[in-house]
Amino acid sequence: MKADVASVANDWLTQQQGGVRRWLLSAMGLGAAGTVLLCVQAGLLAWALNAMLLQNANVRDVLPAAAGFVLLALVRAACAVQARRFGFEAGRRVVADVRKRVLEAFRARGPAWLARQSSADLITRTVDGVDALAPYYARYLPQKAAAVLLPLIVLVAAFPADWVAGLVMLVTAPLVPLFMVLLGGVAERASQRRWVTLLRLGNQFFDSLQGLVTLRLFGAGARRRVLLAERSEAYRRETMSVLRVAFLSSLVLEFFAMVSIAVVAVLVGFRLMWGDVAFTHGMFVLLLAPEFFLPLRALGALRHARMDAVSAAGDLAALLTRVPPGHAPVSTPSPAVDAPMHPPCIELEDVRFEYAPGRAGLDGVTLHLAAGSTTVVVGASGSGKSSLLQLLMGFHAPSRGTVRVDGHALDAFDAQAWCARIAWLPQRPHLFVGTLRDNVRLARPDADDMALERAARAAGLDAVLRDLPQGWATPLGEHGYGLSGGQAQRVALARAWLRDAPLLLLDEPTQHLDEASAHAVQQAIAELRRGRTVVQVAHRLDAARTADQVVVMAAGRVIEAGTPAQLLADRGAFFRLLQNEEAA
Structure with missing residues (x-):
């Protein structure tokens, strides 16, 4: 099973290369050009040493070779810098593309799916997991290509000069990748354990942060600190395990590379002494021998980048390719019809x-649900009310049956265009860090100040604005910190007014408000409902008295539906709910 996961991760990483192939090939080409220039440099240096040491040439004689050496060094440095830039550009583009697709996958699955996931787990995957891909494409892949291509270039240059030394390098070169493969399995398992431990640590820390008030009130802070310390220590041990394998791998690679270079040096030395090879050729090969093994050694030093990317890629591949049951696919087909502009x-x-x-x-x-009508949905918690709203928003696809809008199947509409026709008012509206103006304008970014003022008056937000010294420029903290629950709900109402959408979906918008605030909000909602198709989930049954239709749900089924007067006359489930509320 683990082998299958690694295979899927590797295949997924390979697929991501398509969009950045041009950048990777440019980085590889510049690396190859730099190696060719290195061979020329080695030839110039070997010739200059031979001229000065054995042919008594003066500095003026070797000055052109020295100038050429310096010039080539500058060109090689420029190639190396540009190759690094191309590699980092490839990594940056992959990270940006994958992060965009991950966020799109979250959006396609909808809030109901997100609510069942661990926030810390999603954050770790989206931030740390996606960021782990950058070194893989920026450094590891170009270096992997260099480890294959650059030694071949060195061999092509070295064989004509001294075929014996070239043969030694050719024979000893496979030892380095062989030990990389042998150690690779251990390293990948250690990296997978480290990634799992990081996810668990992130979950524990995020849960502790969110539940800090509860922990303090129950005096459980110390126990939680111990648990976090234990998780942190486990992550440290797993990290050190990965580093131990990486250091051991580097030691083995360095050992075999040094032994191979030493063998080449000894052979060249003896053959120079015996007169079997010219000084220029022998020195040329000696200068190239370390460069022959350098790309392989550098690849071994970057194996941790590959291990981190493979560990993260397994989760990312599953997230981007696997669609939970009842959810729309991440890539939706082209819409067959336009979303309605009128009450549907x-x-x-x-x-x-x-x-x-x-x-x-x-x-x-x-x-x-008739066009322009108001339907109030009531029922106990877990009866299916919120699932109905999620389905109408298009975040879910029914596993059976059909949802039609003006005679067309809901999935025939473009998801984004359909959402643009919906005004949404939840129990707890989410207010973002930013100004009050930014939070209201979220519903319509191009709205001018006059439209904002109209929406504020209609929602009763103008009274709140008068009490805020900075007015629309008032900064809000996370989750609307700085506003009361009733004020936050008025901000959400102003959004709905500004949206001016033909379909209005309300999910118990007054549940967490006091009586006075709930009455004011319900009055504003009564104005907002006019000329729209409205579906409101309500726990205060007063809202149902003015509805065109009341739907009573239980266990995911509709057990009653009709006008308020009809249901009260039938003395069924709605009548009993109303009696219970009045008795309470």
Whole structure:
């Protein structure tokens, strides 16, 4: 199984090369050019040494060779710098592309899927996991190509000068990659363990940070610190294990490289003494011998970059290629029809949705939501109300049945265009770090100040603005820190007004508010509902009295549907819910 995961990760890493092949080939080409120039440099240096040591030439005689040597050194340095730039550009582009696709995968799966995931796990994969790809493409892949190509160039240059030394290098070269392969399995297993430990540490730390108030109130902070310390120590041990393997690998590679260079040096020395090889040729080969093994040694030093990338790629490949049941694919087909600009008529026919295998959020739901009507959905927690809204937003695909909008299947619309036709008001609106203006304008980035003011008046946000010294420029902290729950809900209402969408979806927008704030928000919602198709999930049943249709749900099914007057007259489930609320 682990071999299969590694194979999938390697295949996925190979697939990502397509978009940056030009940059990688440019880096490899410059590396090869630098090696050719190195061979020329070695020839010039060997000739100059021979002229000065054995032919009594003066400095003026070797000055052109010295000037050529310096010039080639400068050109080689420029090639190396540019090759590094090309490599880093390849890494940067891959990281940007993968991170964009990961975020798109999150968006395609929708908030319901994200809510069931560990936030720390997603952050670690999106940040640390994606960042681990950069060194692989920026340095490891160019060096891998250099380890194959550059020694061949050196051999081509060395064989005509001294075939014996060239043969020694050719025979000893496979020892280096052989030991890299032998140590590779141990290194990859250690790297996988380190990655899993990092994910667990991230989860523990993020959970502790989010639950800091709870930990302090229950006096559990010390125990949590011990747990984090243990996780940190485990991560340190796994990191040191990877480093030990890396250092051992480097030691073995350096040993065999030095032994091979020493063998070449001894052979050249004896053959010079016996007169079997010219000084210029012997010196040329001696100068090239270290350069022959240098790319292989550098590749061994970069194996950790490959191990980290493979460890992260396994999770990223699964995230980008595997679509959970009931979710739309990450790559959606071209839309067949345009999303409606008018209040839509929505029909659900025998719809079943499973948010996990065998666990249905909706089961056989059939509903008719007339254009321009208001439908209030009520029921106990877990009855399927939120699943219904998620389905209408297009974040899920039904496992059975059909959702139609104006006679067209919902999946025939472009997902982004459909979302643009929806105004959404949740229980707890998410406010981002930034100004109040930025948070409201999120609904329509091109809105001018006049449109903002109109939305603020309609939502009752103008009263909040008068109490804020900086007005629209008031900075908000994370999750709207600085505003009360009722004020945050008015910001969300202003967004909905500014959106001016034909479909309004409300998910218990007054549940966490006090009576006064809930009444004010509900009044603003009553104005917002006019001229729109509205689906509102409500826990306060007062909102249902003014609806065109009330739907009562239980266990993912519709058990009652009709006008408020009809349901009250039938004295069924809705009547009992209303009685219980009044009694409370």
